[in-house]
């Protein structure tokens with residue numbers, strides 16, 4: 420006999436649904452903080468005990484909930500934020516599904532205390548694992564406090580998935596940090612087991628929020644970004660190329676104040692650092708996108724951390740442009756002075772030296788920002804990009820070990836990696852040639868065997884490859900004939916170049932023409948550059964340095980390694996014990 424079909428009871432239904440919203444303490448904090456933001460709170464305090472498993476409390480000074488609505492707030496599908504399905508098209512609030520509180524209350528003990536601004540007293544309601552008690556009247560300040568205790572205690576299977584308290588607390592920290600960044604005009608505080616671990620002042624300056632989240636050292640090096648294109652606005656801060664992380668974790672994206680996870684957007688950010696960062700390293704970025712709500716669908720996922728753009732392309736383009744402008748203008752000359760902090764494997768790497776970046780610009784910017792934050796809080800981020808692009812004029816002194824060019828600059832000694840420098844020069848010169856890449860016809864076509872996926876890529880992007888000087892023609896199921904090549908590739912390994920480019924194109928998500936072009940050029944650079952170990956005449960060195968000076972990102976090679984290191988006069992004086 421098959422089991423009988425029957426309807427589930429409400430408590431079970433709630434618990435199943437809760438699974439989608441409440442995964443761990445951090446997801447509870449996220450929902451509660453979002454409610455505080457939606458209630459226009461200027462002050463949000465988050466408190467957790469034991470990683471949030473024992474207690475989570477979010478207190479705000481927002482508009483509160485009137486006594487007769489308190490019970491309703493905890494019901495599923497009860498919301499004050501939208502009224503009809505049509506409102507879903509233009510959601511301006513963070514919440515709208517009306518299920519967070521109900522979901523949380525289904526898997527914990529929730530105490531909701533709230534006083535609406537125009538009411539004399541507040542209301543308290545306790546719900547234990549989906550069963551609501553009675554409302555009582557209490558005295559309290561205007562605002563709302565939600566206390567969540569014993570999360571998942573009635574659900575041992577879920578509880579078993581929670582990690583160590585420190586791990587869960589770490590996730591909570593990230594959530595609060597994100598909202599502090601998204602809403603610099605509001606005060607956020609996180610208290611963990613009685614200790615304050617994050618405090619954002621709510622001054623209205625994003626720089627201050629960045630400072631409280633990242634700490635002084637990284638924060639003072641961050642570069643503001645700004646770009647507007649049609650009705651899409653991009654703002655925020657990104658790290659200079661010498662400041663990078665081992666994971667994408669510190670790329671925070673916000674769409675209309677909502678923190679979102681979006682692979683494409685995050686790719687747009689990392690792509691903007693293309694050739695500026697070492698392989699496998701990622702920038703720190705706080706990217707805030709503002710656009711008409713009607714052009715983004717926020718109702719994609721129960722946790723509301725994913726969005727769907729009506730048309731993603733202009734959004735990605737705007738982000739990429741904003742980030743690229745900031746990142747490429749700022750690649751600093753790493754200093755090798757005595758205060759140079761060498762990074763440990765896997766940890767954050769700092770190669771910025773004393774002033775952080777060349778010319779000490781960040782210090783003055785930082786001072787400026789601090790002054791502005793203390794004095795005139797005008798609700799604006801106050802860094803101004805002191806863009807230090809290019810290199811100072813350099814006088815070539817000679818070659819060292821047939822690998823490095825020693826040169827004198829206005830402020831000290833510069834050492835240039837001749838191979839890396841030439842790669843950068845070639846890369847930019849070829850990129851600048853764009854469509855004019857000269858193609859060389861081969862006397863005999865070369866047959867190149869490809870994997871199925873490589874075949875597919877070459878087939879699909881034949882026109883792009885052709886525009887780059889690569890003429891290919893299918894020759895059986897797994898072979899293409901290469902009839903012509905970009906001239907700079909002559910003499911290299913045709914098969915290897917084609918396979919590499921096909922592979923890279925297959926994994927990439929960038930606009931295909933750009934990606935192929937860049938990768939092609941990179942492959943080209945590898946083959947055609949001045950090698951380490953090659954003797955250069957004074958004339959050749961001067962020529963190379965001159966060409967390097969005229970590139971847009973002279974301080975890194977296309978693979979993100981430095982082309983130049985500097986030893987400032989101050990460093991020299993210190994080393995020689997003169998000061």
Ligand code: ADP
Nearest residue numbers: 454458492498499514515516517518519520563
């Ligand atoms: P949603 O946020 O999707 O509307 P929730 O379950 O998170 O759903 O909250 C239900 C309702 O309770 C909200 O629409 C809001 O009216 C009210 N509410 C929840 N938290 C707060 C708060 N901190 N301040 C004021 N009102 C709140």
Ligand code: MG
Nearest residue numbers: 450454514519
């Ligand atoms: Mg909500």
